[in-house]
Amino acid sequence: GAVLPVAAALSGADMPEPEYEGLFDIFLSRPELAAMARTLPADAATMLRVAGVERLRRFLRNQPACTPVALELSLSAPFFAGREISLVGTVDRLDIREHGAVILDYKTGKIHRPAEAVWEEDAFWQALGAFTPADPRLPGFIVASFPTVQLPLYIHLAGASPDRPNVVQAAWVELAAAGEEVTVFGKKITPEQRERAVAERIPQLLDILL
Numbered sequence: 001g002a003v004l005p006v007a008a009a010l011s012g013a014d015m016p017e018p019e020y021e022g023l024f025d026i027f028l029s030r031p032e033l034a035a036m037a038r039t040l041p042a043d044a045a046t047m048l049r050v051a052g053v054e055r056l057r058r059f060l061r062n063q064p065a066c067t068p069v070a071l072e073l074s075l076s077a078p079f080f081a082g083r084e085i086s087l088v089g090t091v092d093r094l095d096i097r098e099h100g101a102v103i104l105d106y107k108t109g110k111i112h113r114p115a116e117a118v119w120e121e122d123a124f125w126q127a128l129g130a131f132t133p134a135d136p137r138l139p140g141f142i143v144a145s146f147p148t149v150q151l152p153l154y155i156h157l158a159g160a161s162p163d164r165p166n167v168v169q170a171a172w173v174e175l176a177a178a179g180e181e182v183t184v185f186g187k188k189i190t191p192e193q194r195e196r197a198v199a200e201r202i203p204q205l206l207d208i209l210l
Contacts, residue, residue, distance in 0.1 A: 017057075020056075020057060020060055023056065023060065024053050024056060024057075027052060027053065027056055028049060028052075028053070033048070033049070033052065036048065037049070055175070055179075058177075058178040058179055059173075059175065059178065059179030060179070061178070061179075062178055062179040062180050062181070063179070064097065064181075065097060065098060066095040066096070066097050066102070067095060067096045067097075068093055068094070068095050069094050069095065069096050069101075070091070070093070070094040071092070071093050071094075072090055072091070072092065073090065073091040073093075073094050074088070074089075074090050074091075075088065075089050075090070075091060075154065075157035075158060075161055076088040076089075076157065076161075077156070077157050077160035077161060078160075079156075079206060079210060085210055087153065087156070087157060087206075088157075089150075089153055089154050089157050091103050091104075091105070091154055091158070092104055092105050092106045092173075093105075093106075094158075094165065097168075099168050099169075100165075100166040100167065100168035100169075101158070101165035101166055101167045101168065102167070102168065102169045102170065102171065103151065103154050103155065103158060103167055103169075103170035103171070104170070104171055104172075104173050104181070105150065105151060105154070105170070105171070105172050105173065106172075106173045106175050107172045107173065107174060107175060107176070108175050108176050109176065111172045111174055111182045112147030112148055113147075113172070113182050113183070113184065114145060114146050114147070114148075114152070114184060115144075115145040115146075116186035116188075117186075118145045118146070119185065119189060119193055119194075119196075119197040119201055120189075120193055121145075124145060125201060125204060127141070128141070128142070128204065128205070128208060129204065129208075131208060133208060133209075138208070142205070142208075142209070146205065149205060149206070149209065151170040151171075151172070151184045152170075152184060152202045152205060152206075153202075153206065154170060155167050155170050155184070155198060155202060156198075156202050156203065156206060159198060167198070168191075168194065169183055169184065169185055170183070170184045170185075171183040171184065185197065
């Protein structure tokens with residue numbers, strides 16, 4: 001929670017490190033941090049603040065050129081999978097970057113990304129289409145390539161929202177390390193492959209799951 005107000009102050013690329021101080025002040029003034037510090041001995045509370053600032057410094061160094069436009073953004077959309085289902089989700093952060101909108105989800109634990117080649121692995125999608133929802137083999141088959149469908153779901157919700165931001169990527173931000181981004185679509189994916197993933201592959205995945 002303390003990271004989100006800092007993200008709101010980010011804009012542009014290559015922020016000089018002297019300008020980090022203002023963001024450190026925002027972080028250190030957060031009530032969440034103060035509440036946690038009150039539960040600790042004085043020396044541990046001091047270390048919490050020092051470690052928090054250092055992690056934030058590493059996070060800022062890994063930030064690309066960006067303009068955050070929304071934090072904790074609620075998304076919802078109907079989905080038709082034999083019946084109408086209301087899908088909802090909350091995006092930690094939505095950026096506008098050079099090539100379009102990017103959805104970000106902050107993670108403090110281990111990140112499990114989809115298999116990088118799965119978006120163009122026709123054999124996977126053909127096999128997925130042959131399953132029925134009741135098939136007991138289905139969960140294991142999906143999890144082998146999609147340990148989580150959280151961000152693909154968010155991409156779908158964003159595309160179905162009234163504002164329809166042009167989402168070109170989604171990523172988990174690895175807060176436990178240095179704030180690096182682990183993307184849903186790999187670096188080698190082409191714009192055409194990404195468009196197909198958004199328009200066809202993700203809806204097919206959601207349809208069999210729902």
